[in-house]
Amino acid sequence: MNKIFSLFPFAMLLMLPVTAVQSQSPAQRTDIVSSADISKESKADEAHSFVEYKAVKAALQPYIQSATTGNGEVIRTAFYDHAHIVGSAGGVFNNVNLNTFAKNISGSGPSPDVKHHIAWIDISGPAAAAKVEFINWRGNRFTDFFILYKKDGEWKISGKVYDAHSNN
Known part of the structure; x- marks a missing residue:
């Protein structure tokens, strides 16, 4: 008996009539935004x-x-x-502030053979995100995800999350 009553709300939903919006084709519906509407940009x-x-x-x-x-x-x-920098290297989780991160970079020394690739940048008003891939940074591969913000006409990094790939 308890099982019947526990299914009662679900059964009631199945008996609800189909509304006019649900029965319209996508072309007739006014609550759907097409990708053409979203991507219209002026020159x-x-x-x-x-x-x-x-x-x-x-x-x-x-x-x-x-x-x-x-x-x-x-x-x-x-x-x-x-800014905070979060990620892991050598299997160790790191969450450091900018001062600690800058000291770590200076303490690690140069990587003259490092290569990088900006995989993507996505911008929305004064906010942006970017993904940058590095290979051979001190012998390691890194993927960095950056969050940036534009204040007083200048873009700066607000935070970074990274992965050290095989060095994890």
């Missing part, structure tokens, strides 16, 4: 988007340069002071 929007992409890419350059030089002071210029 000015497209030009601005390209400029912002280049600006975010430029904001990542001090970080990328520090991978080669091992200069923690240069890496600082890419980040907001409040």
Whole structure:
């Protein structure tokens, strides 16, 4: 008997009539937004988007340069002071502030043979995200995910999460 009553709410849902919206074809429905509606941009929007992409890419350059030089002071210029860096290397979880991260970069020394690739940058207003792949940074491969914010016309990194791949 208890089983019957526990199924009662579900059974009642099955008996509800189909509404007019549910019975309309996708072409008739007004609550569906098509990808064509979302992606409509003016030429000015497209030009601005390209400029912002280049600006975010430029904001990542001090970080990328520090991978080669091992200069923690240069890496600082890419980040907001409040930034946190989270990830793991050698199987050890790390959650450090910018000061500790900059010291770690300086202490590790240069990696003159490091290569990088900016896999993607995604921008929405003053917020952005980026993925950068590094290979041969002190002999390791890293994937870095950055969160950036544009304040007073300047893009800076607010936080970073990384994976050290086979060094985990």
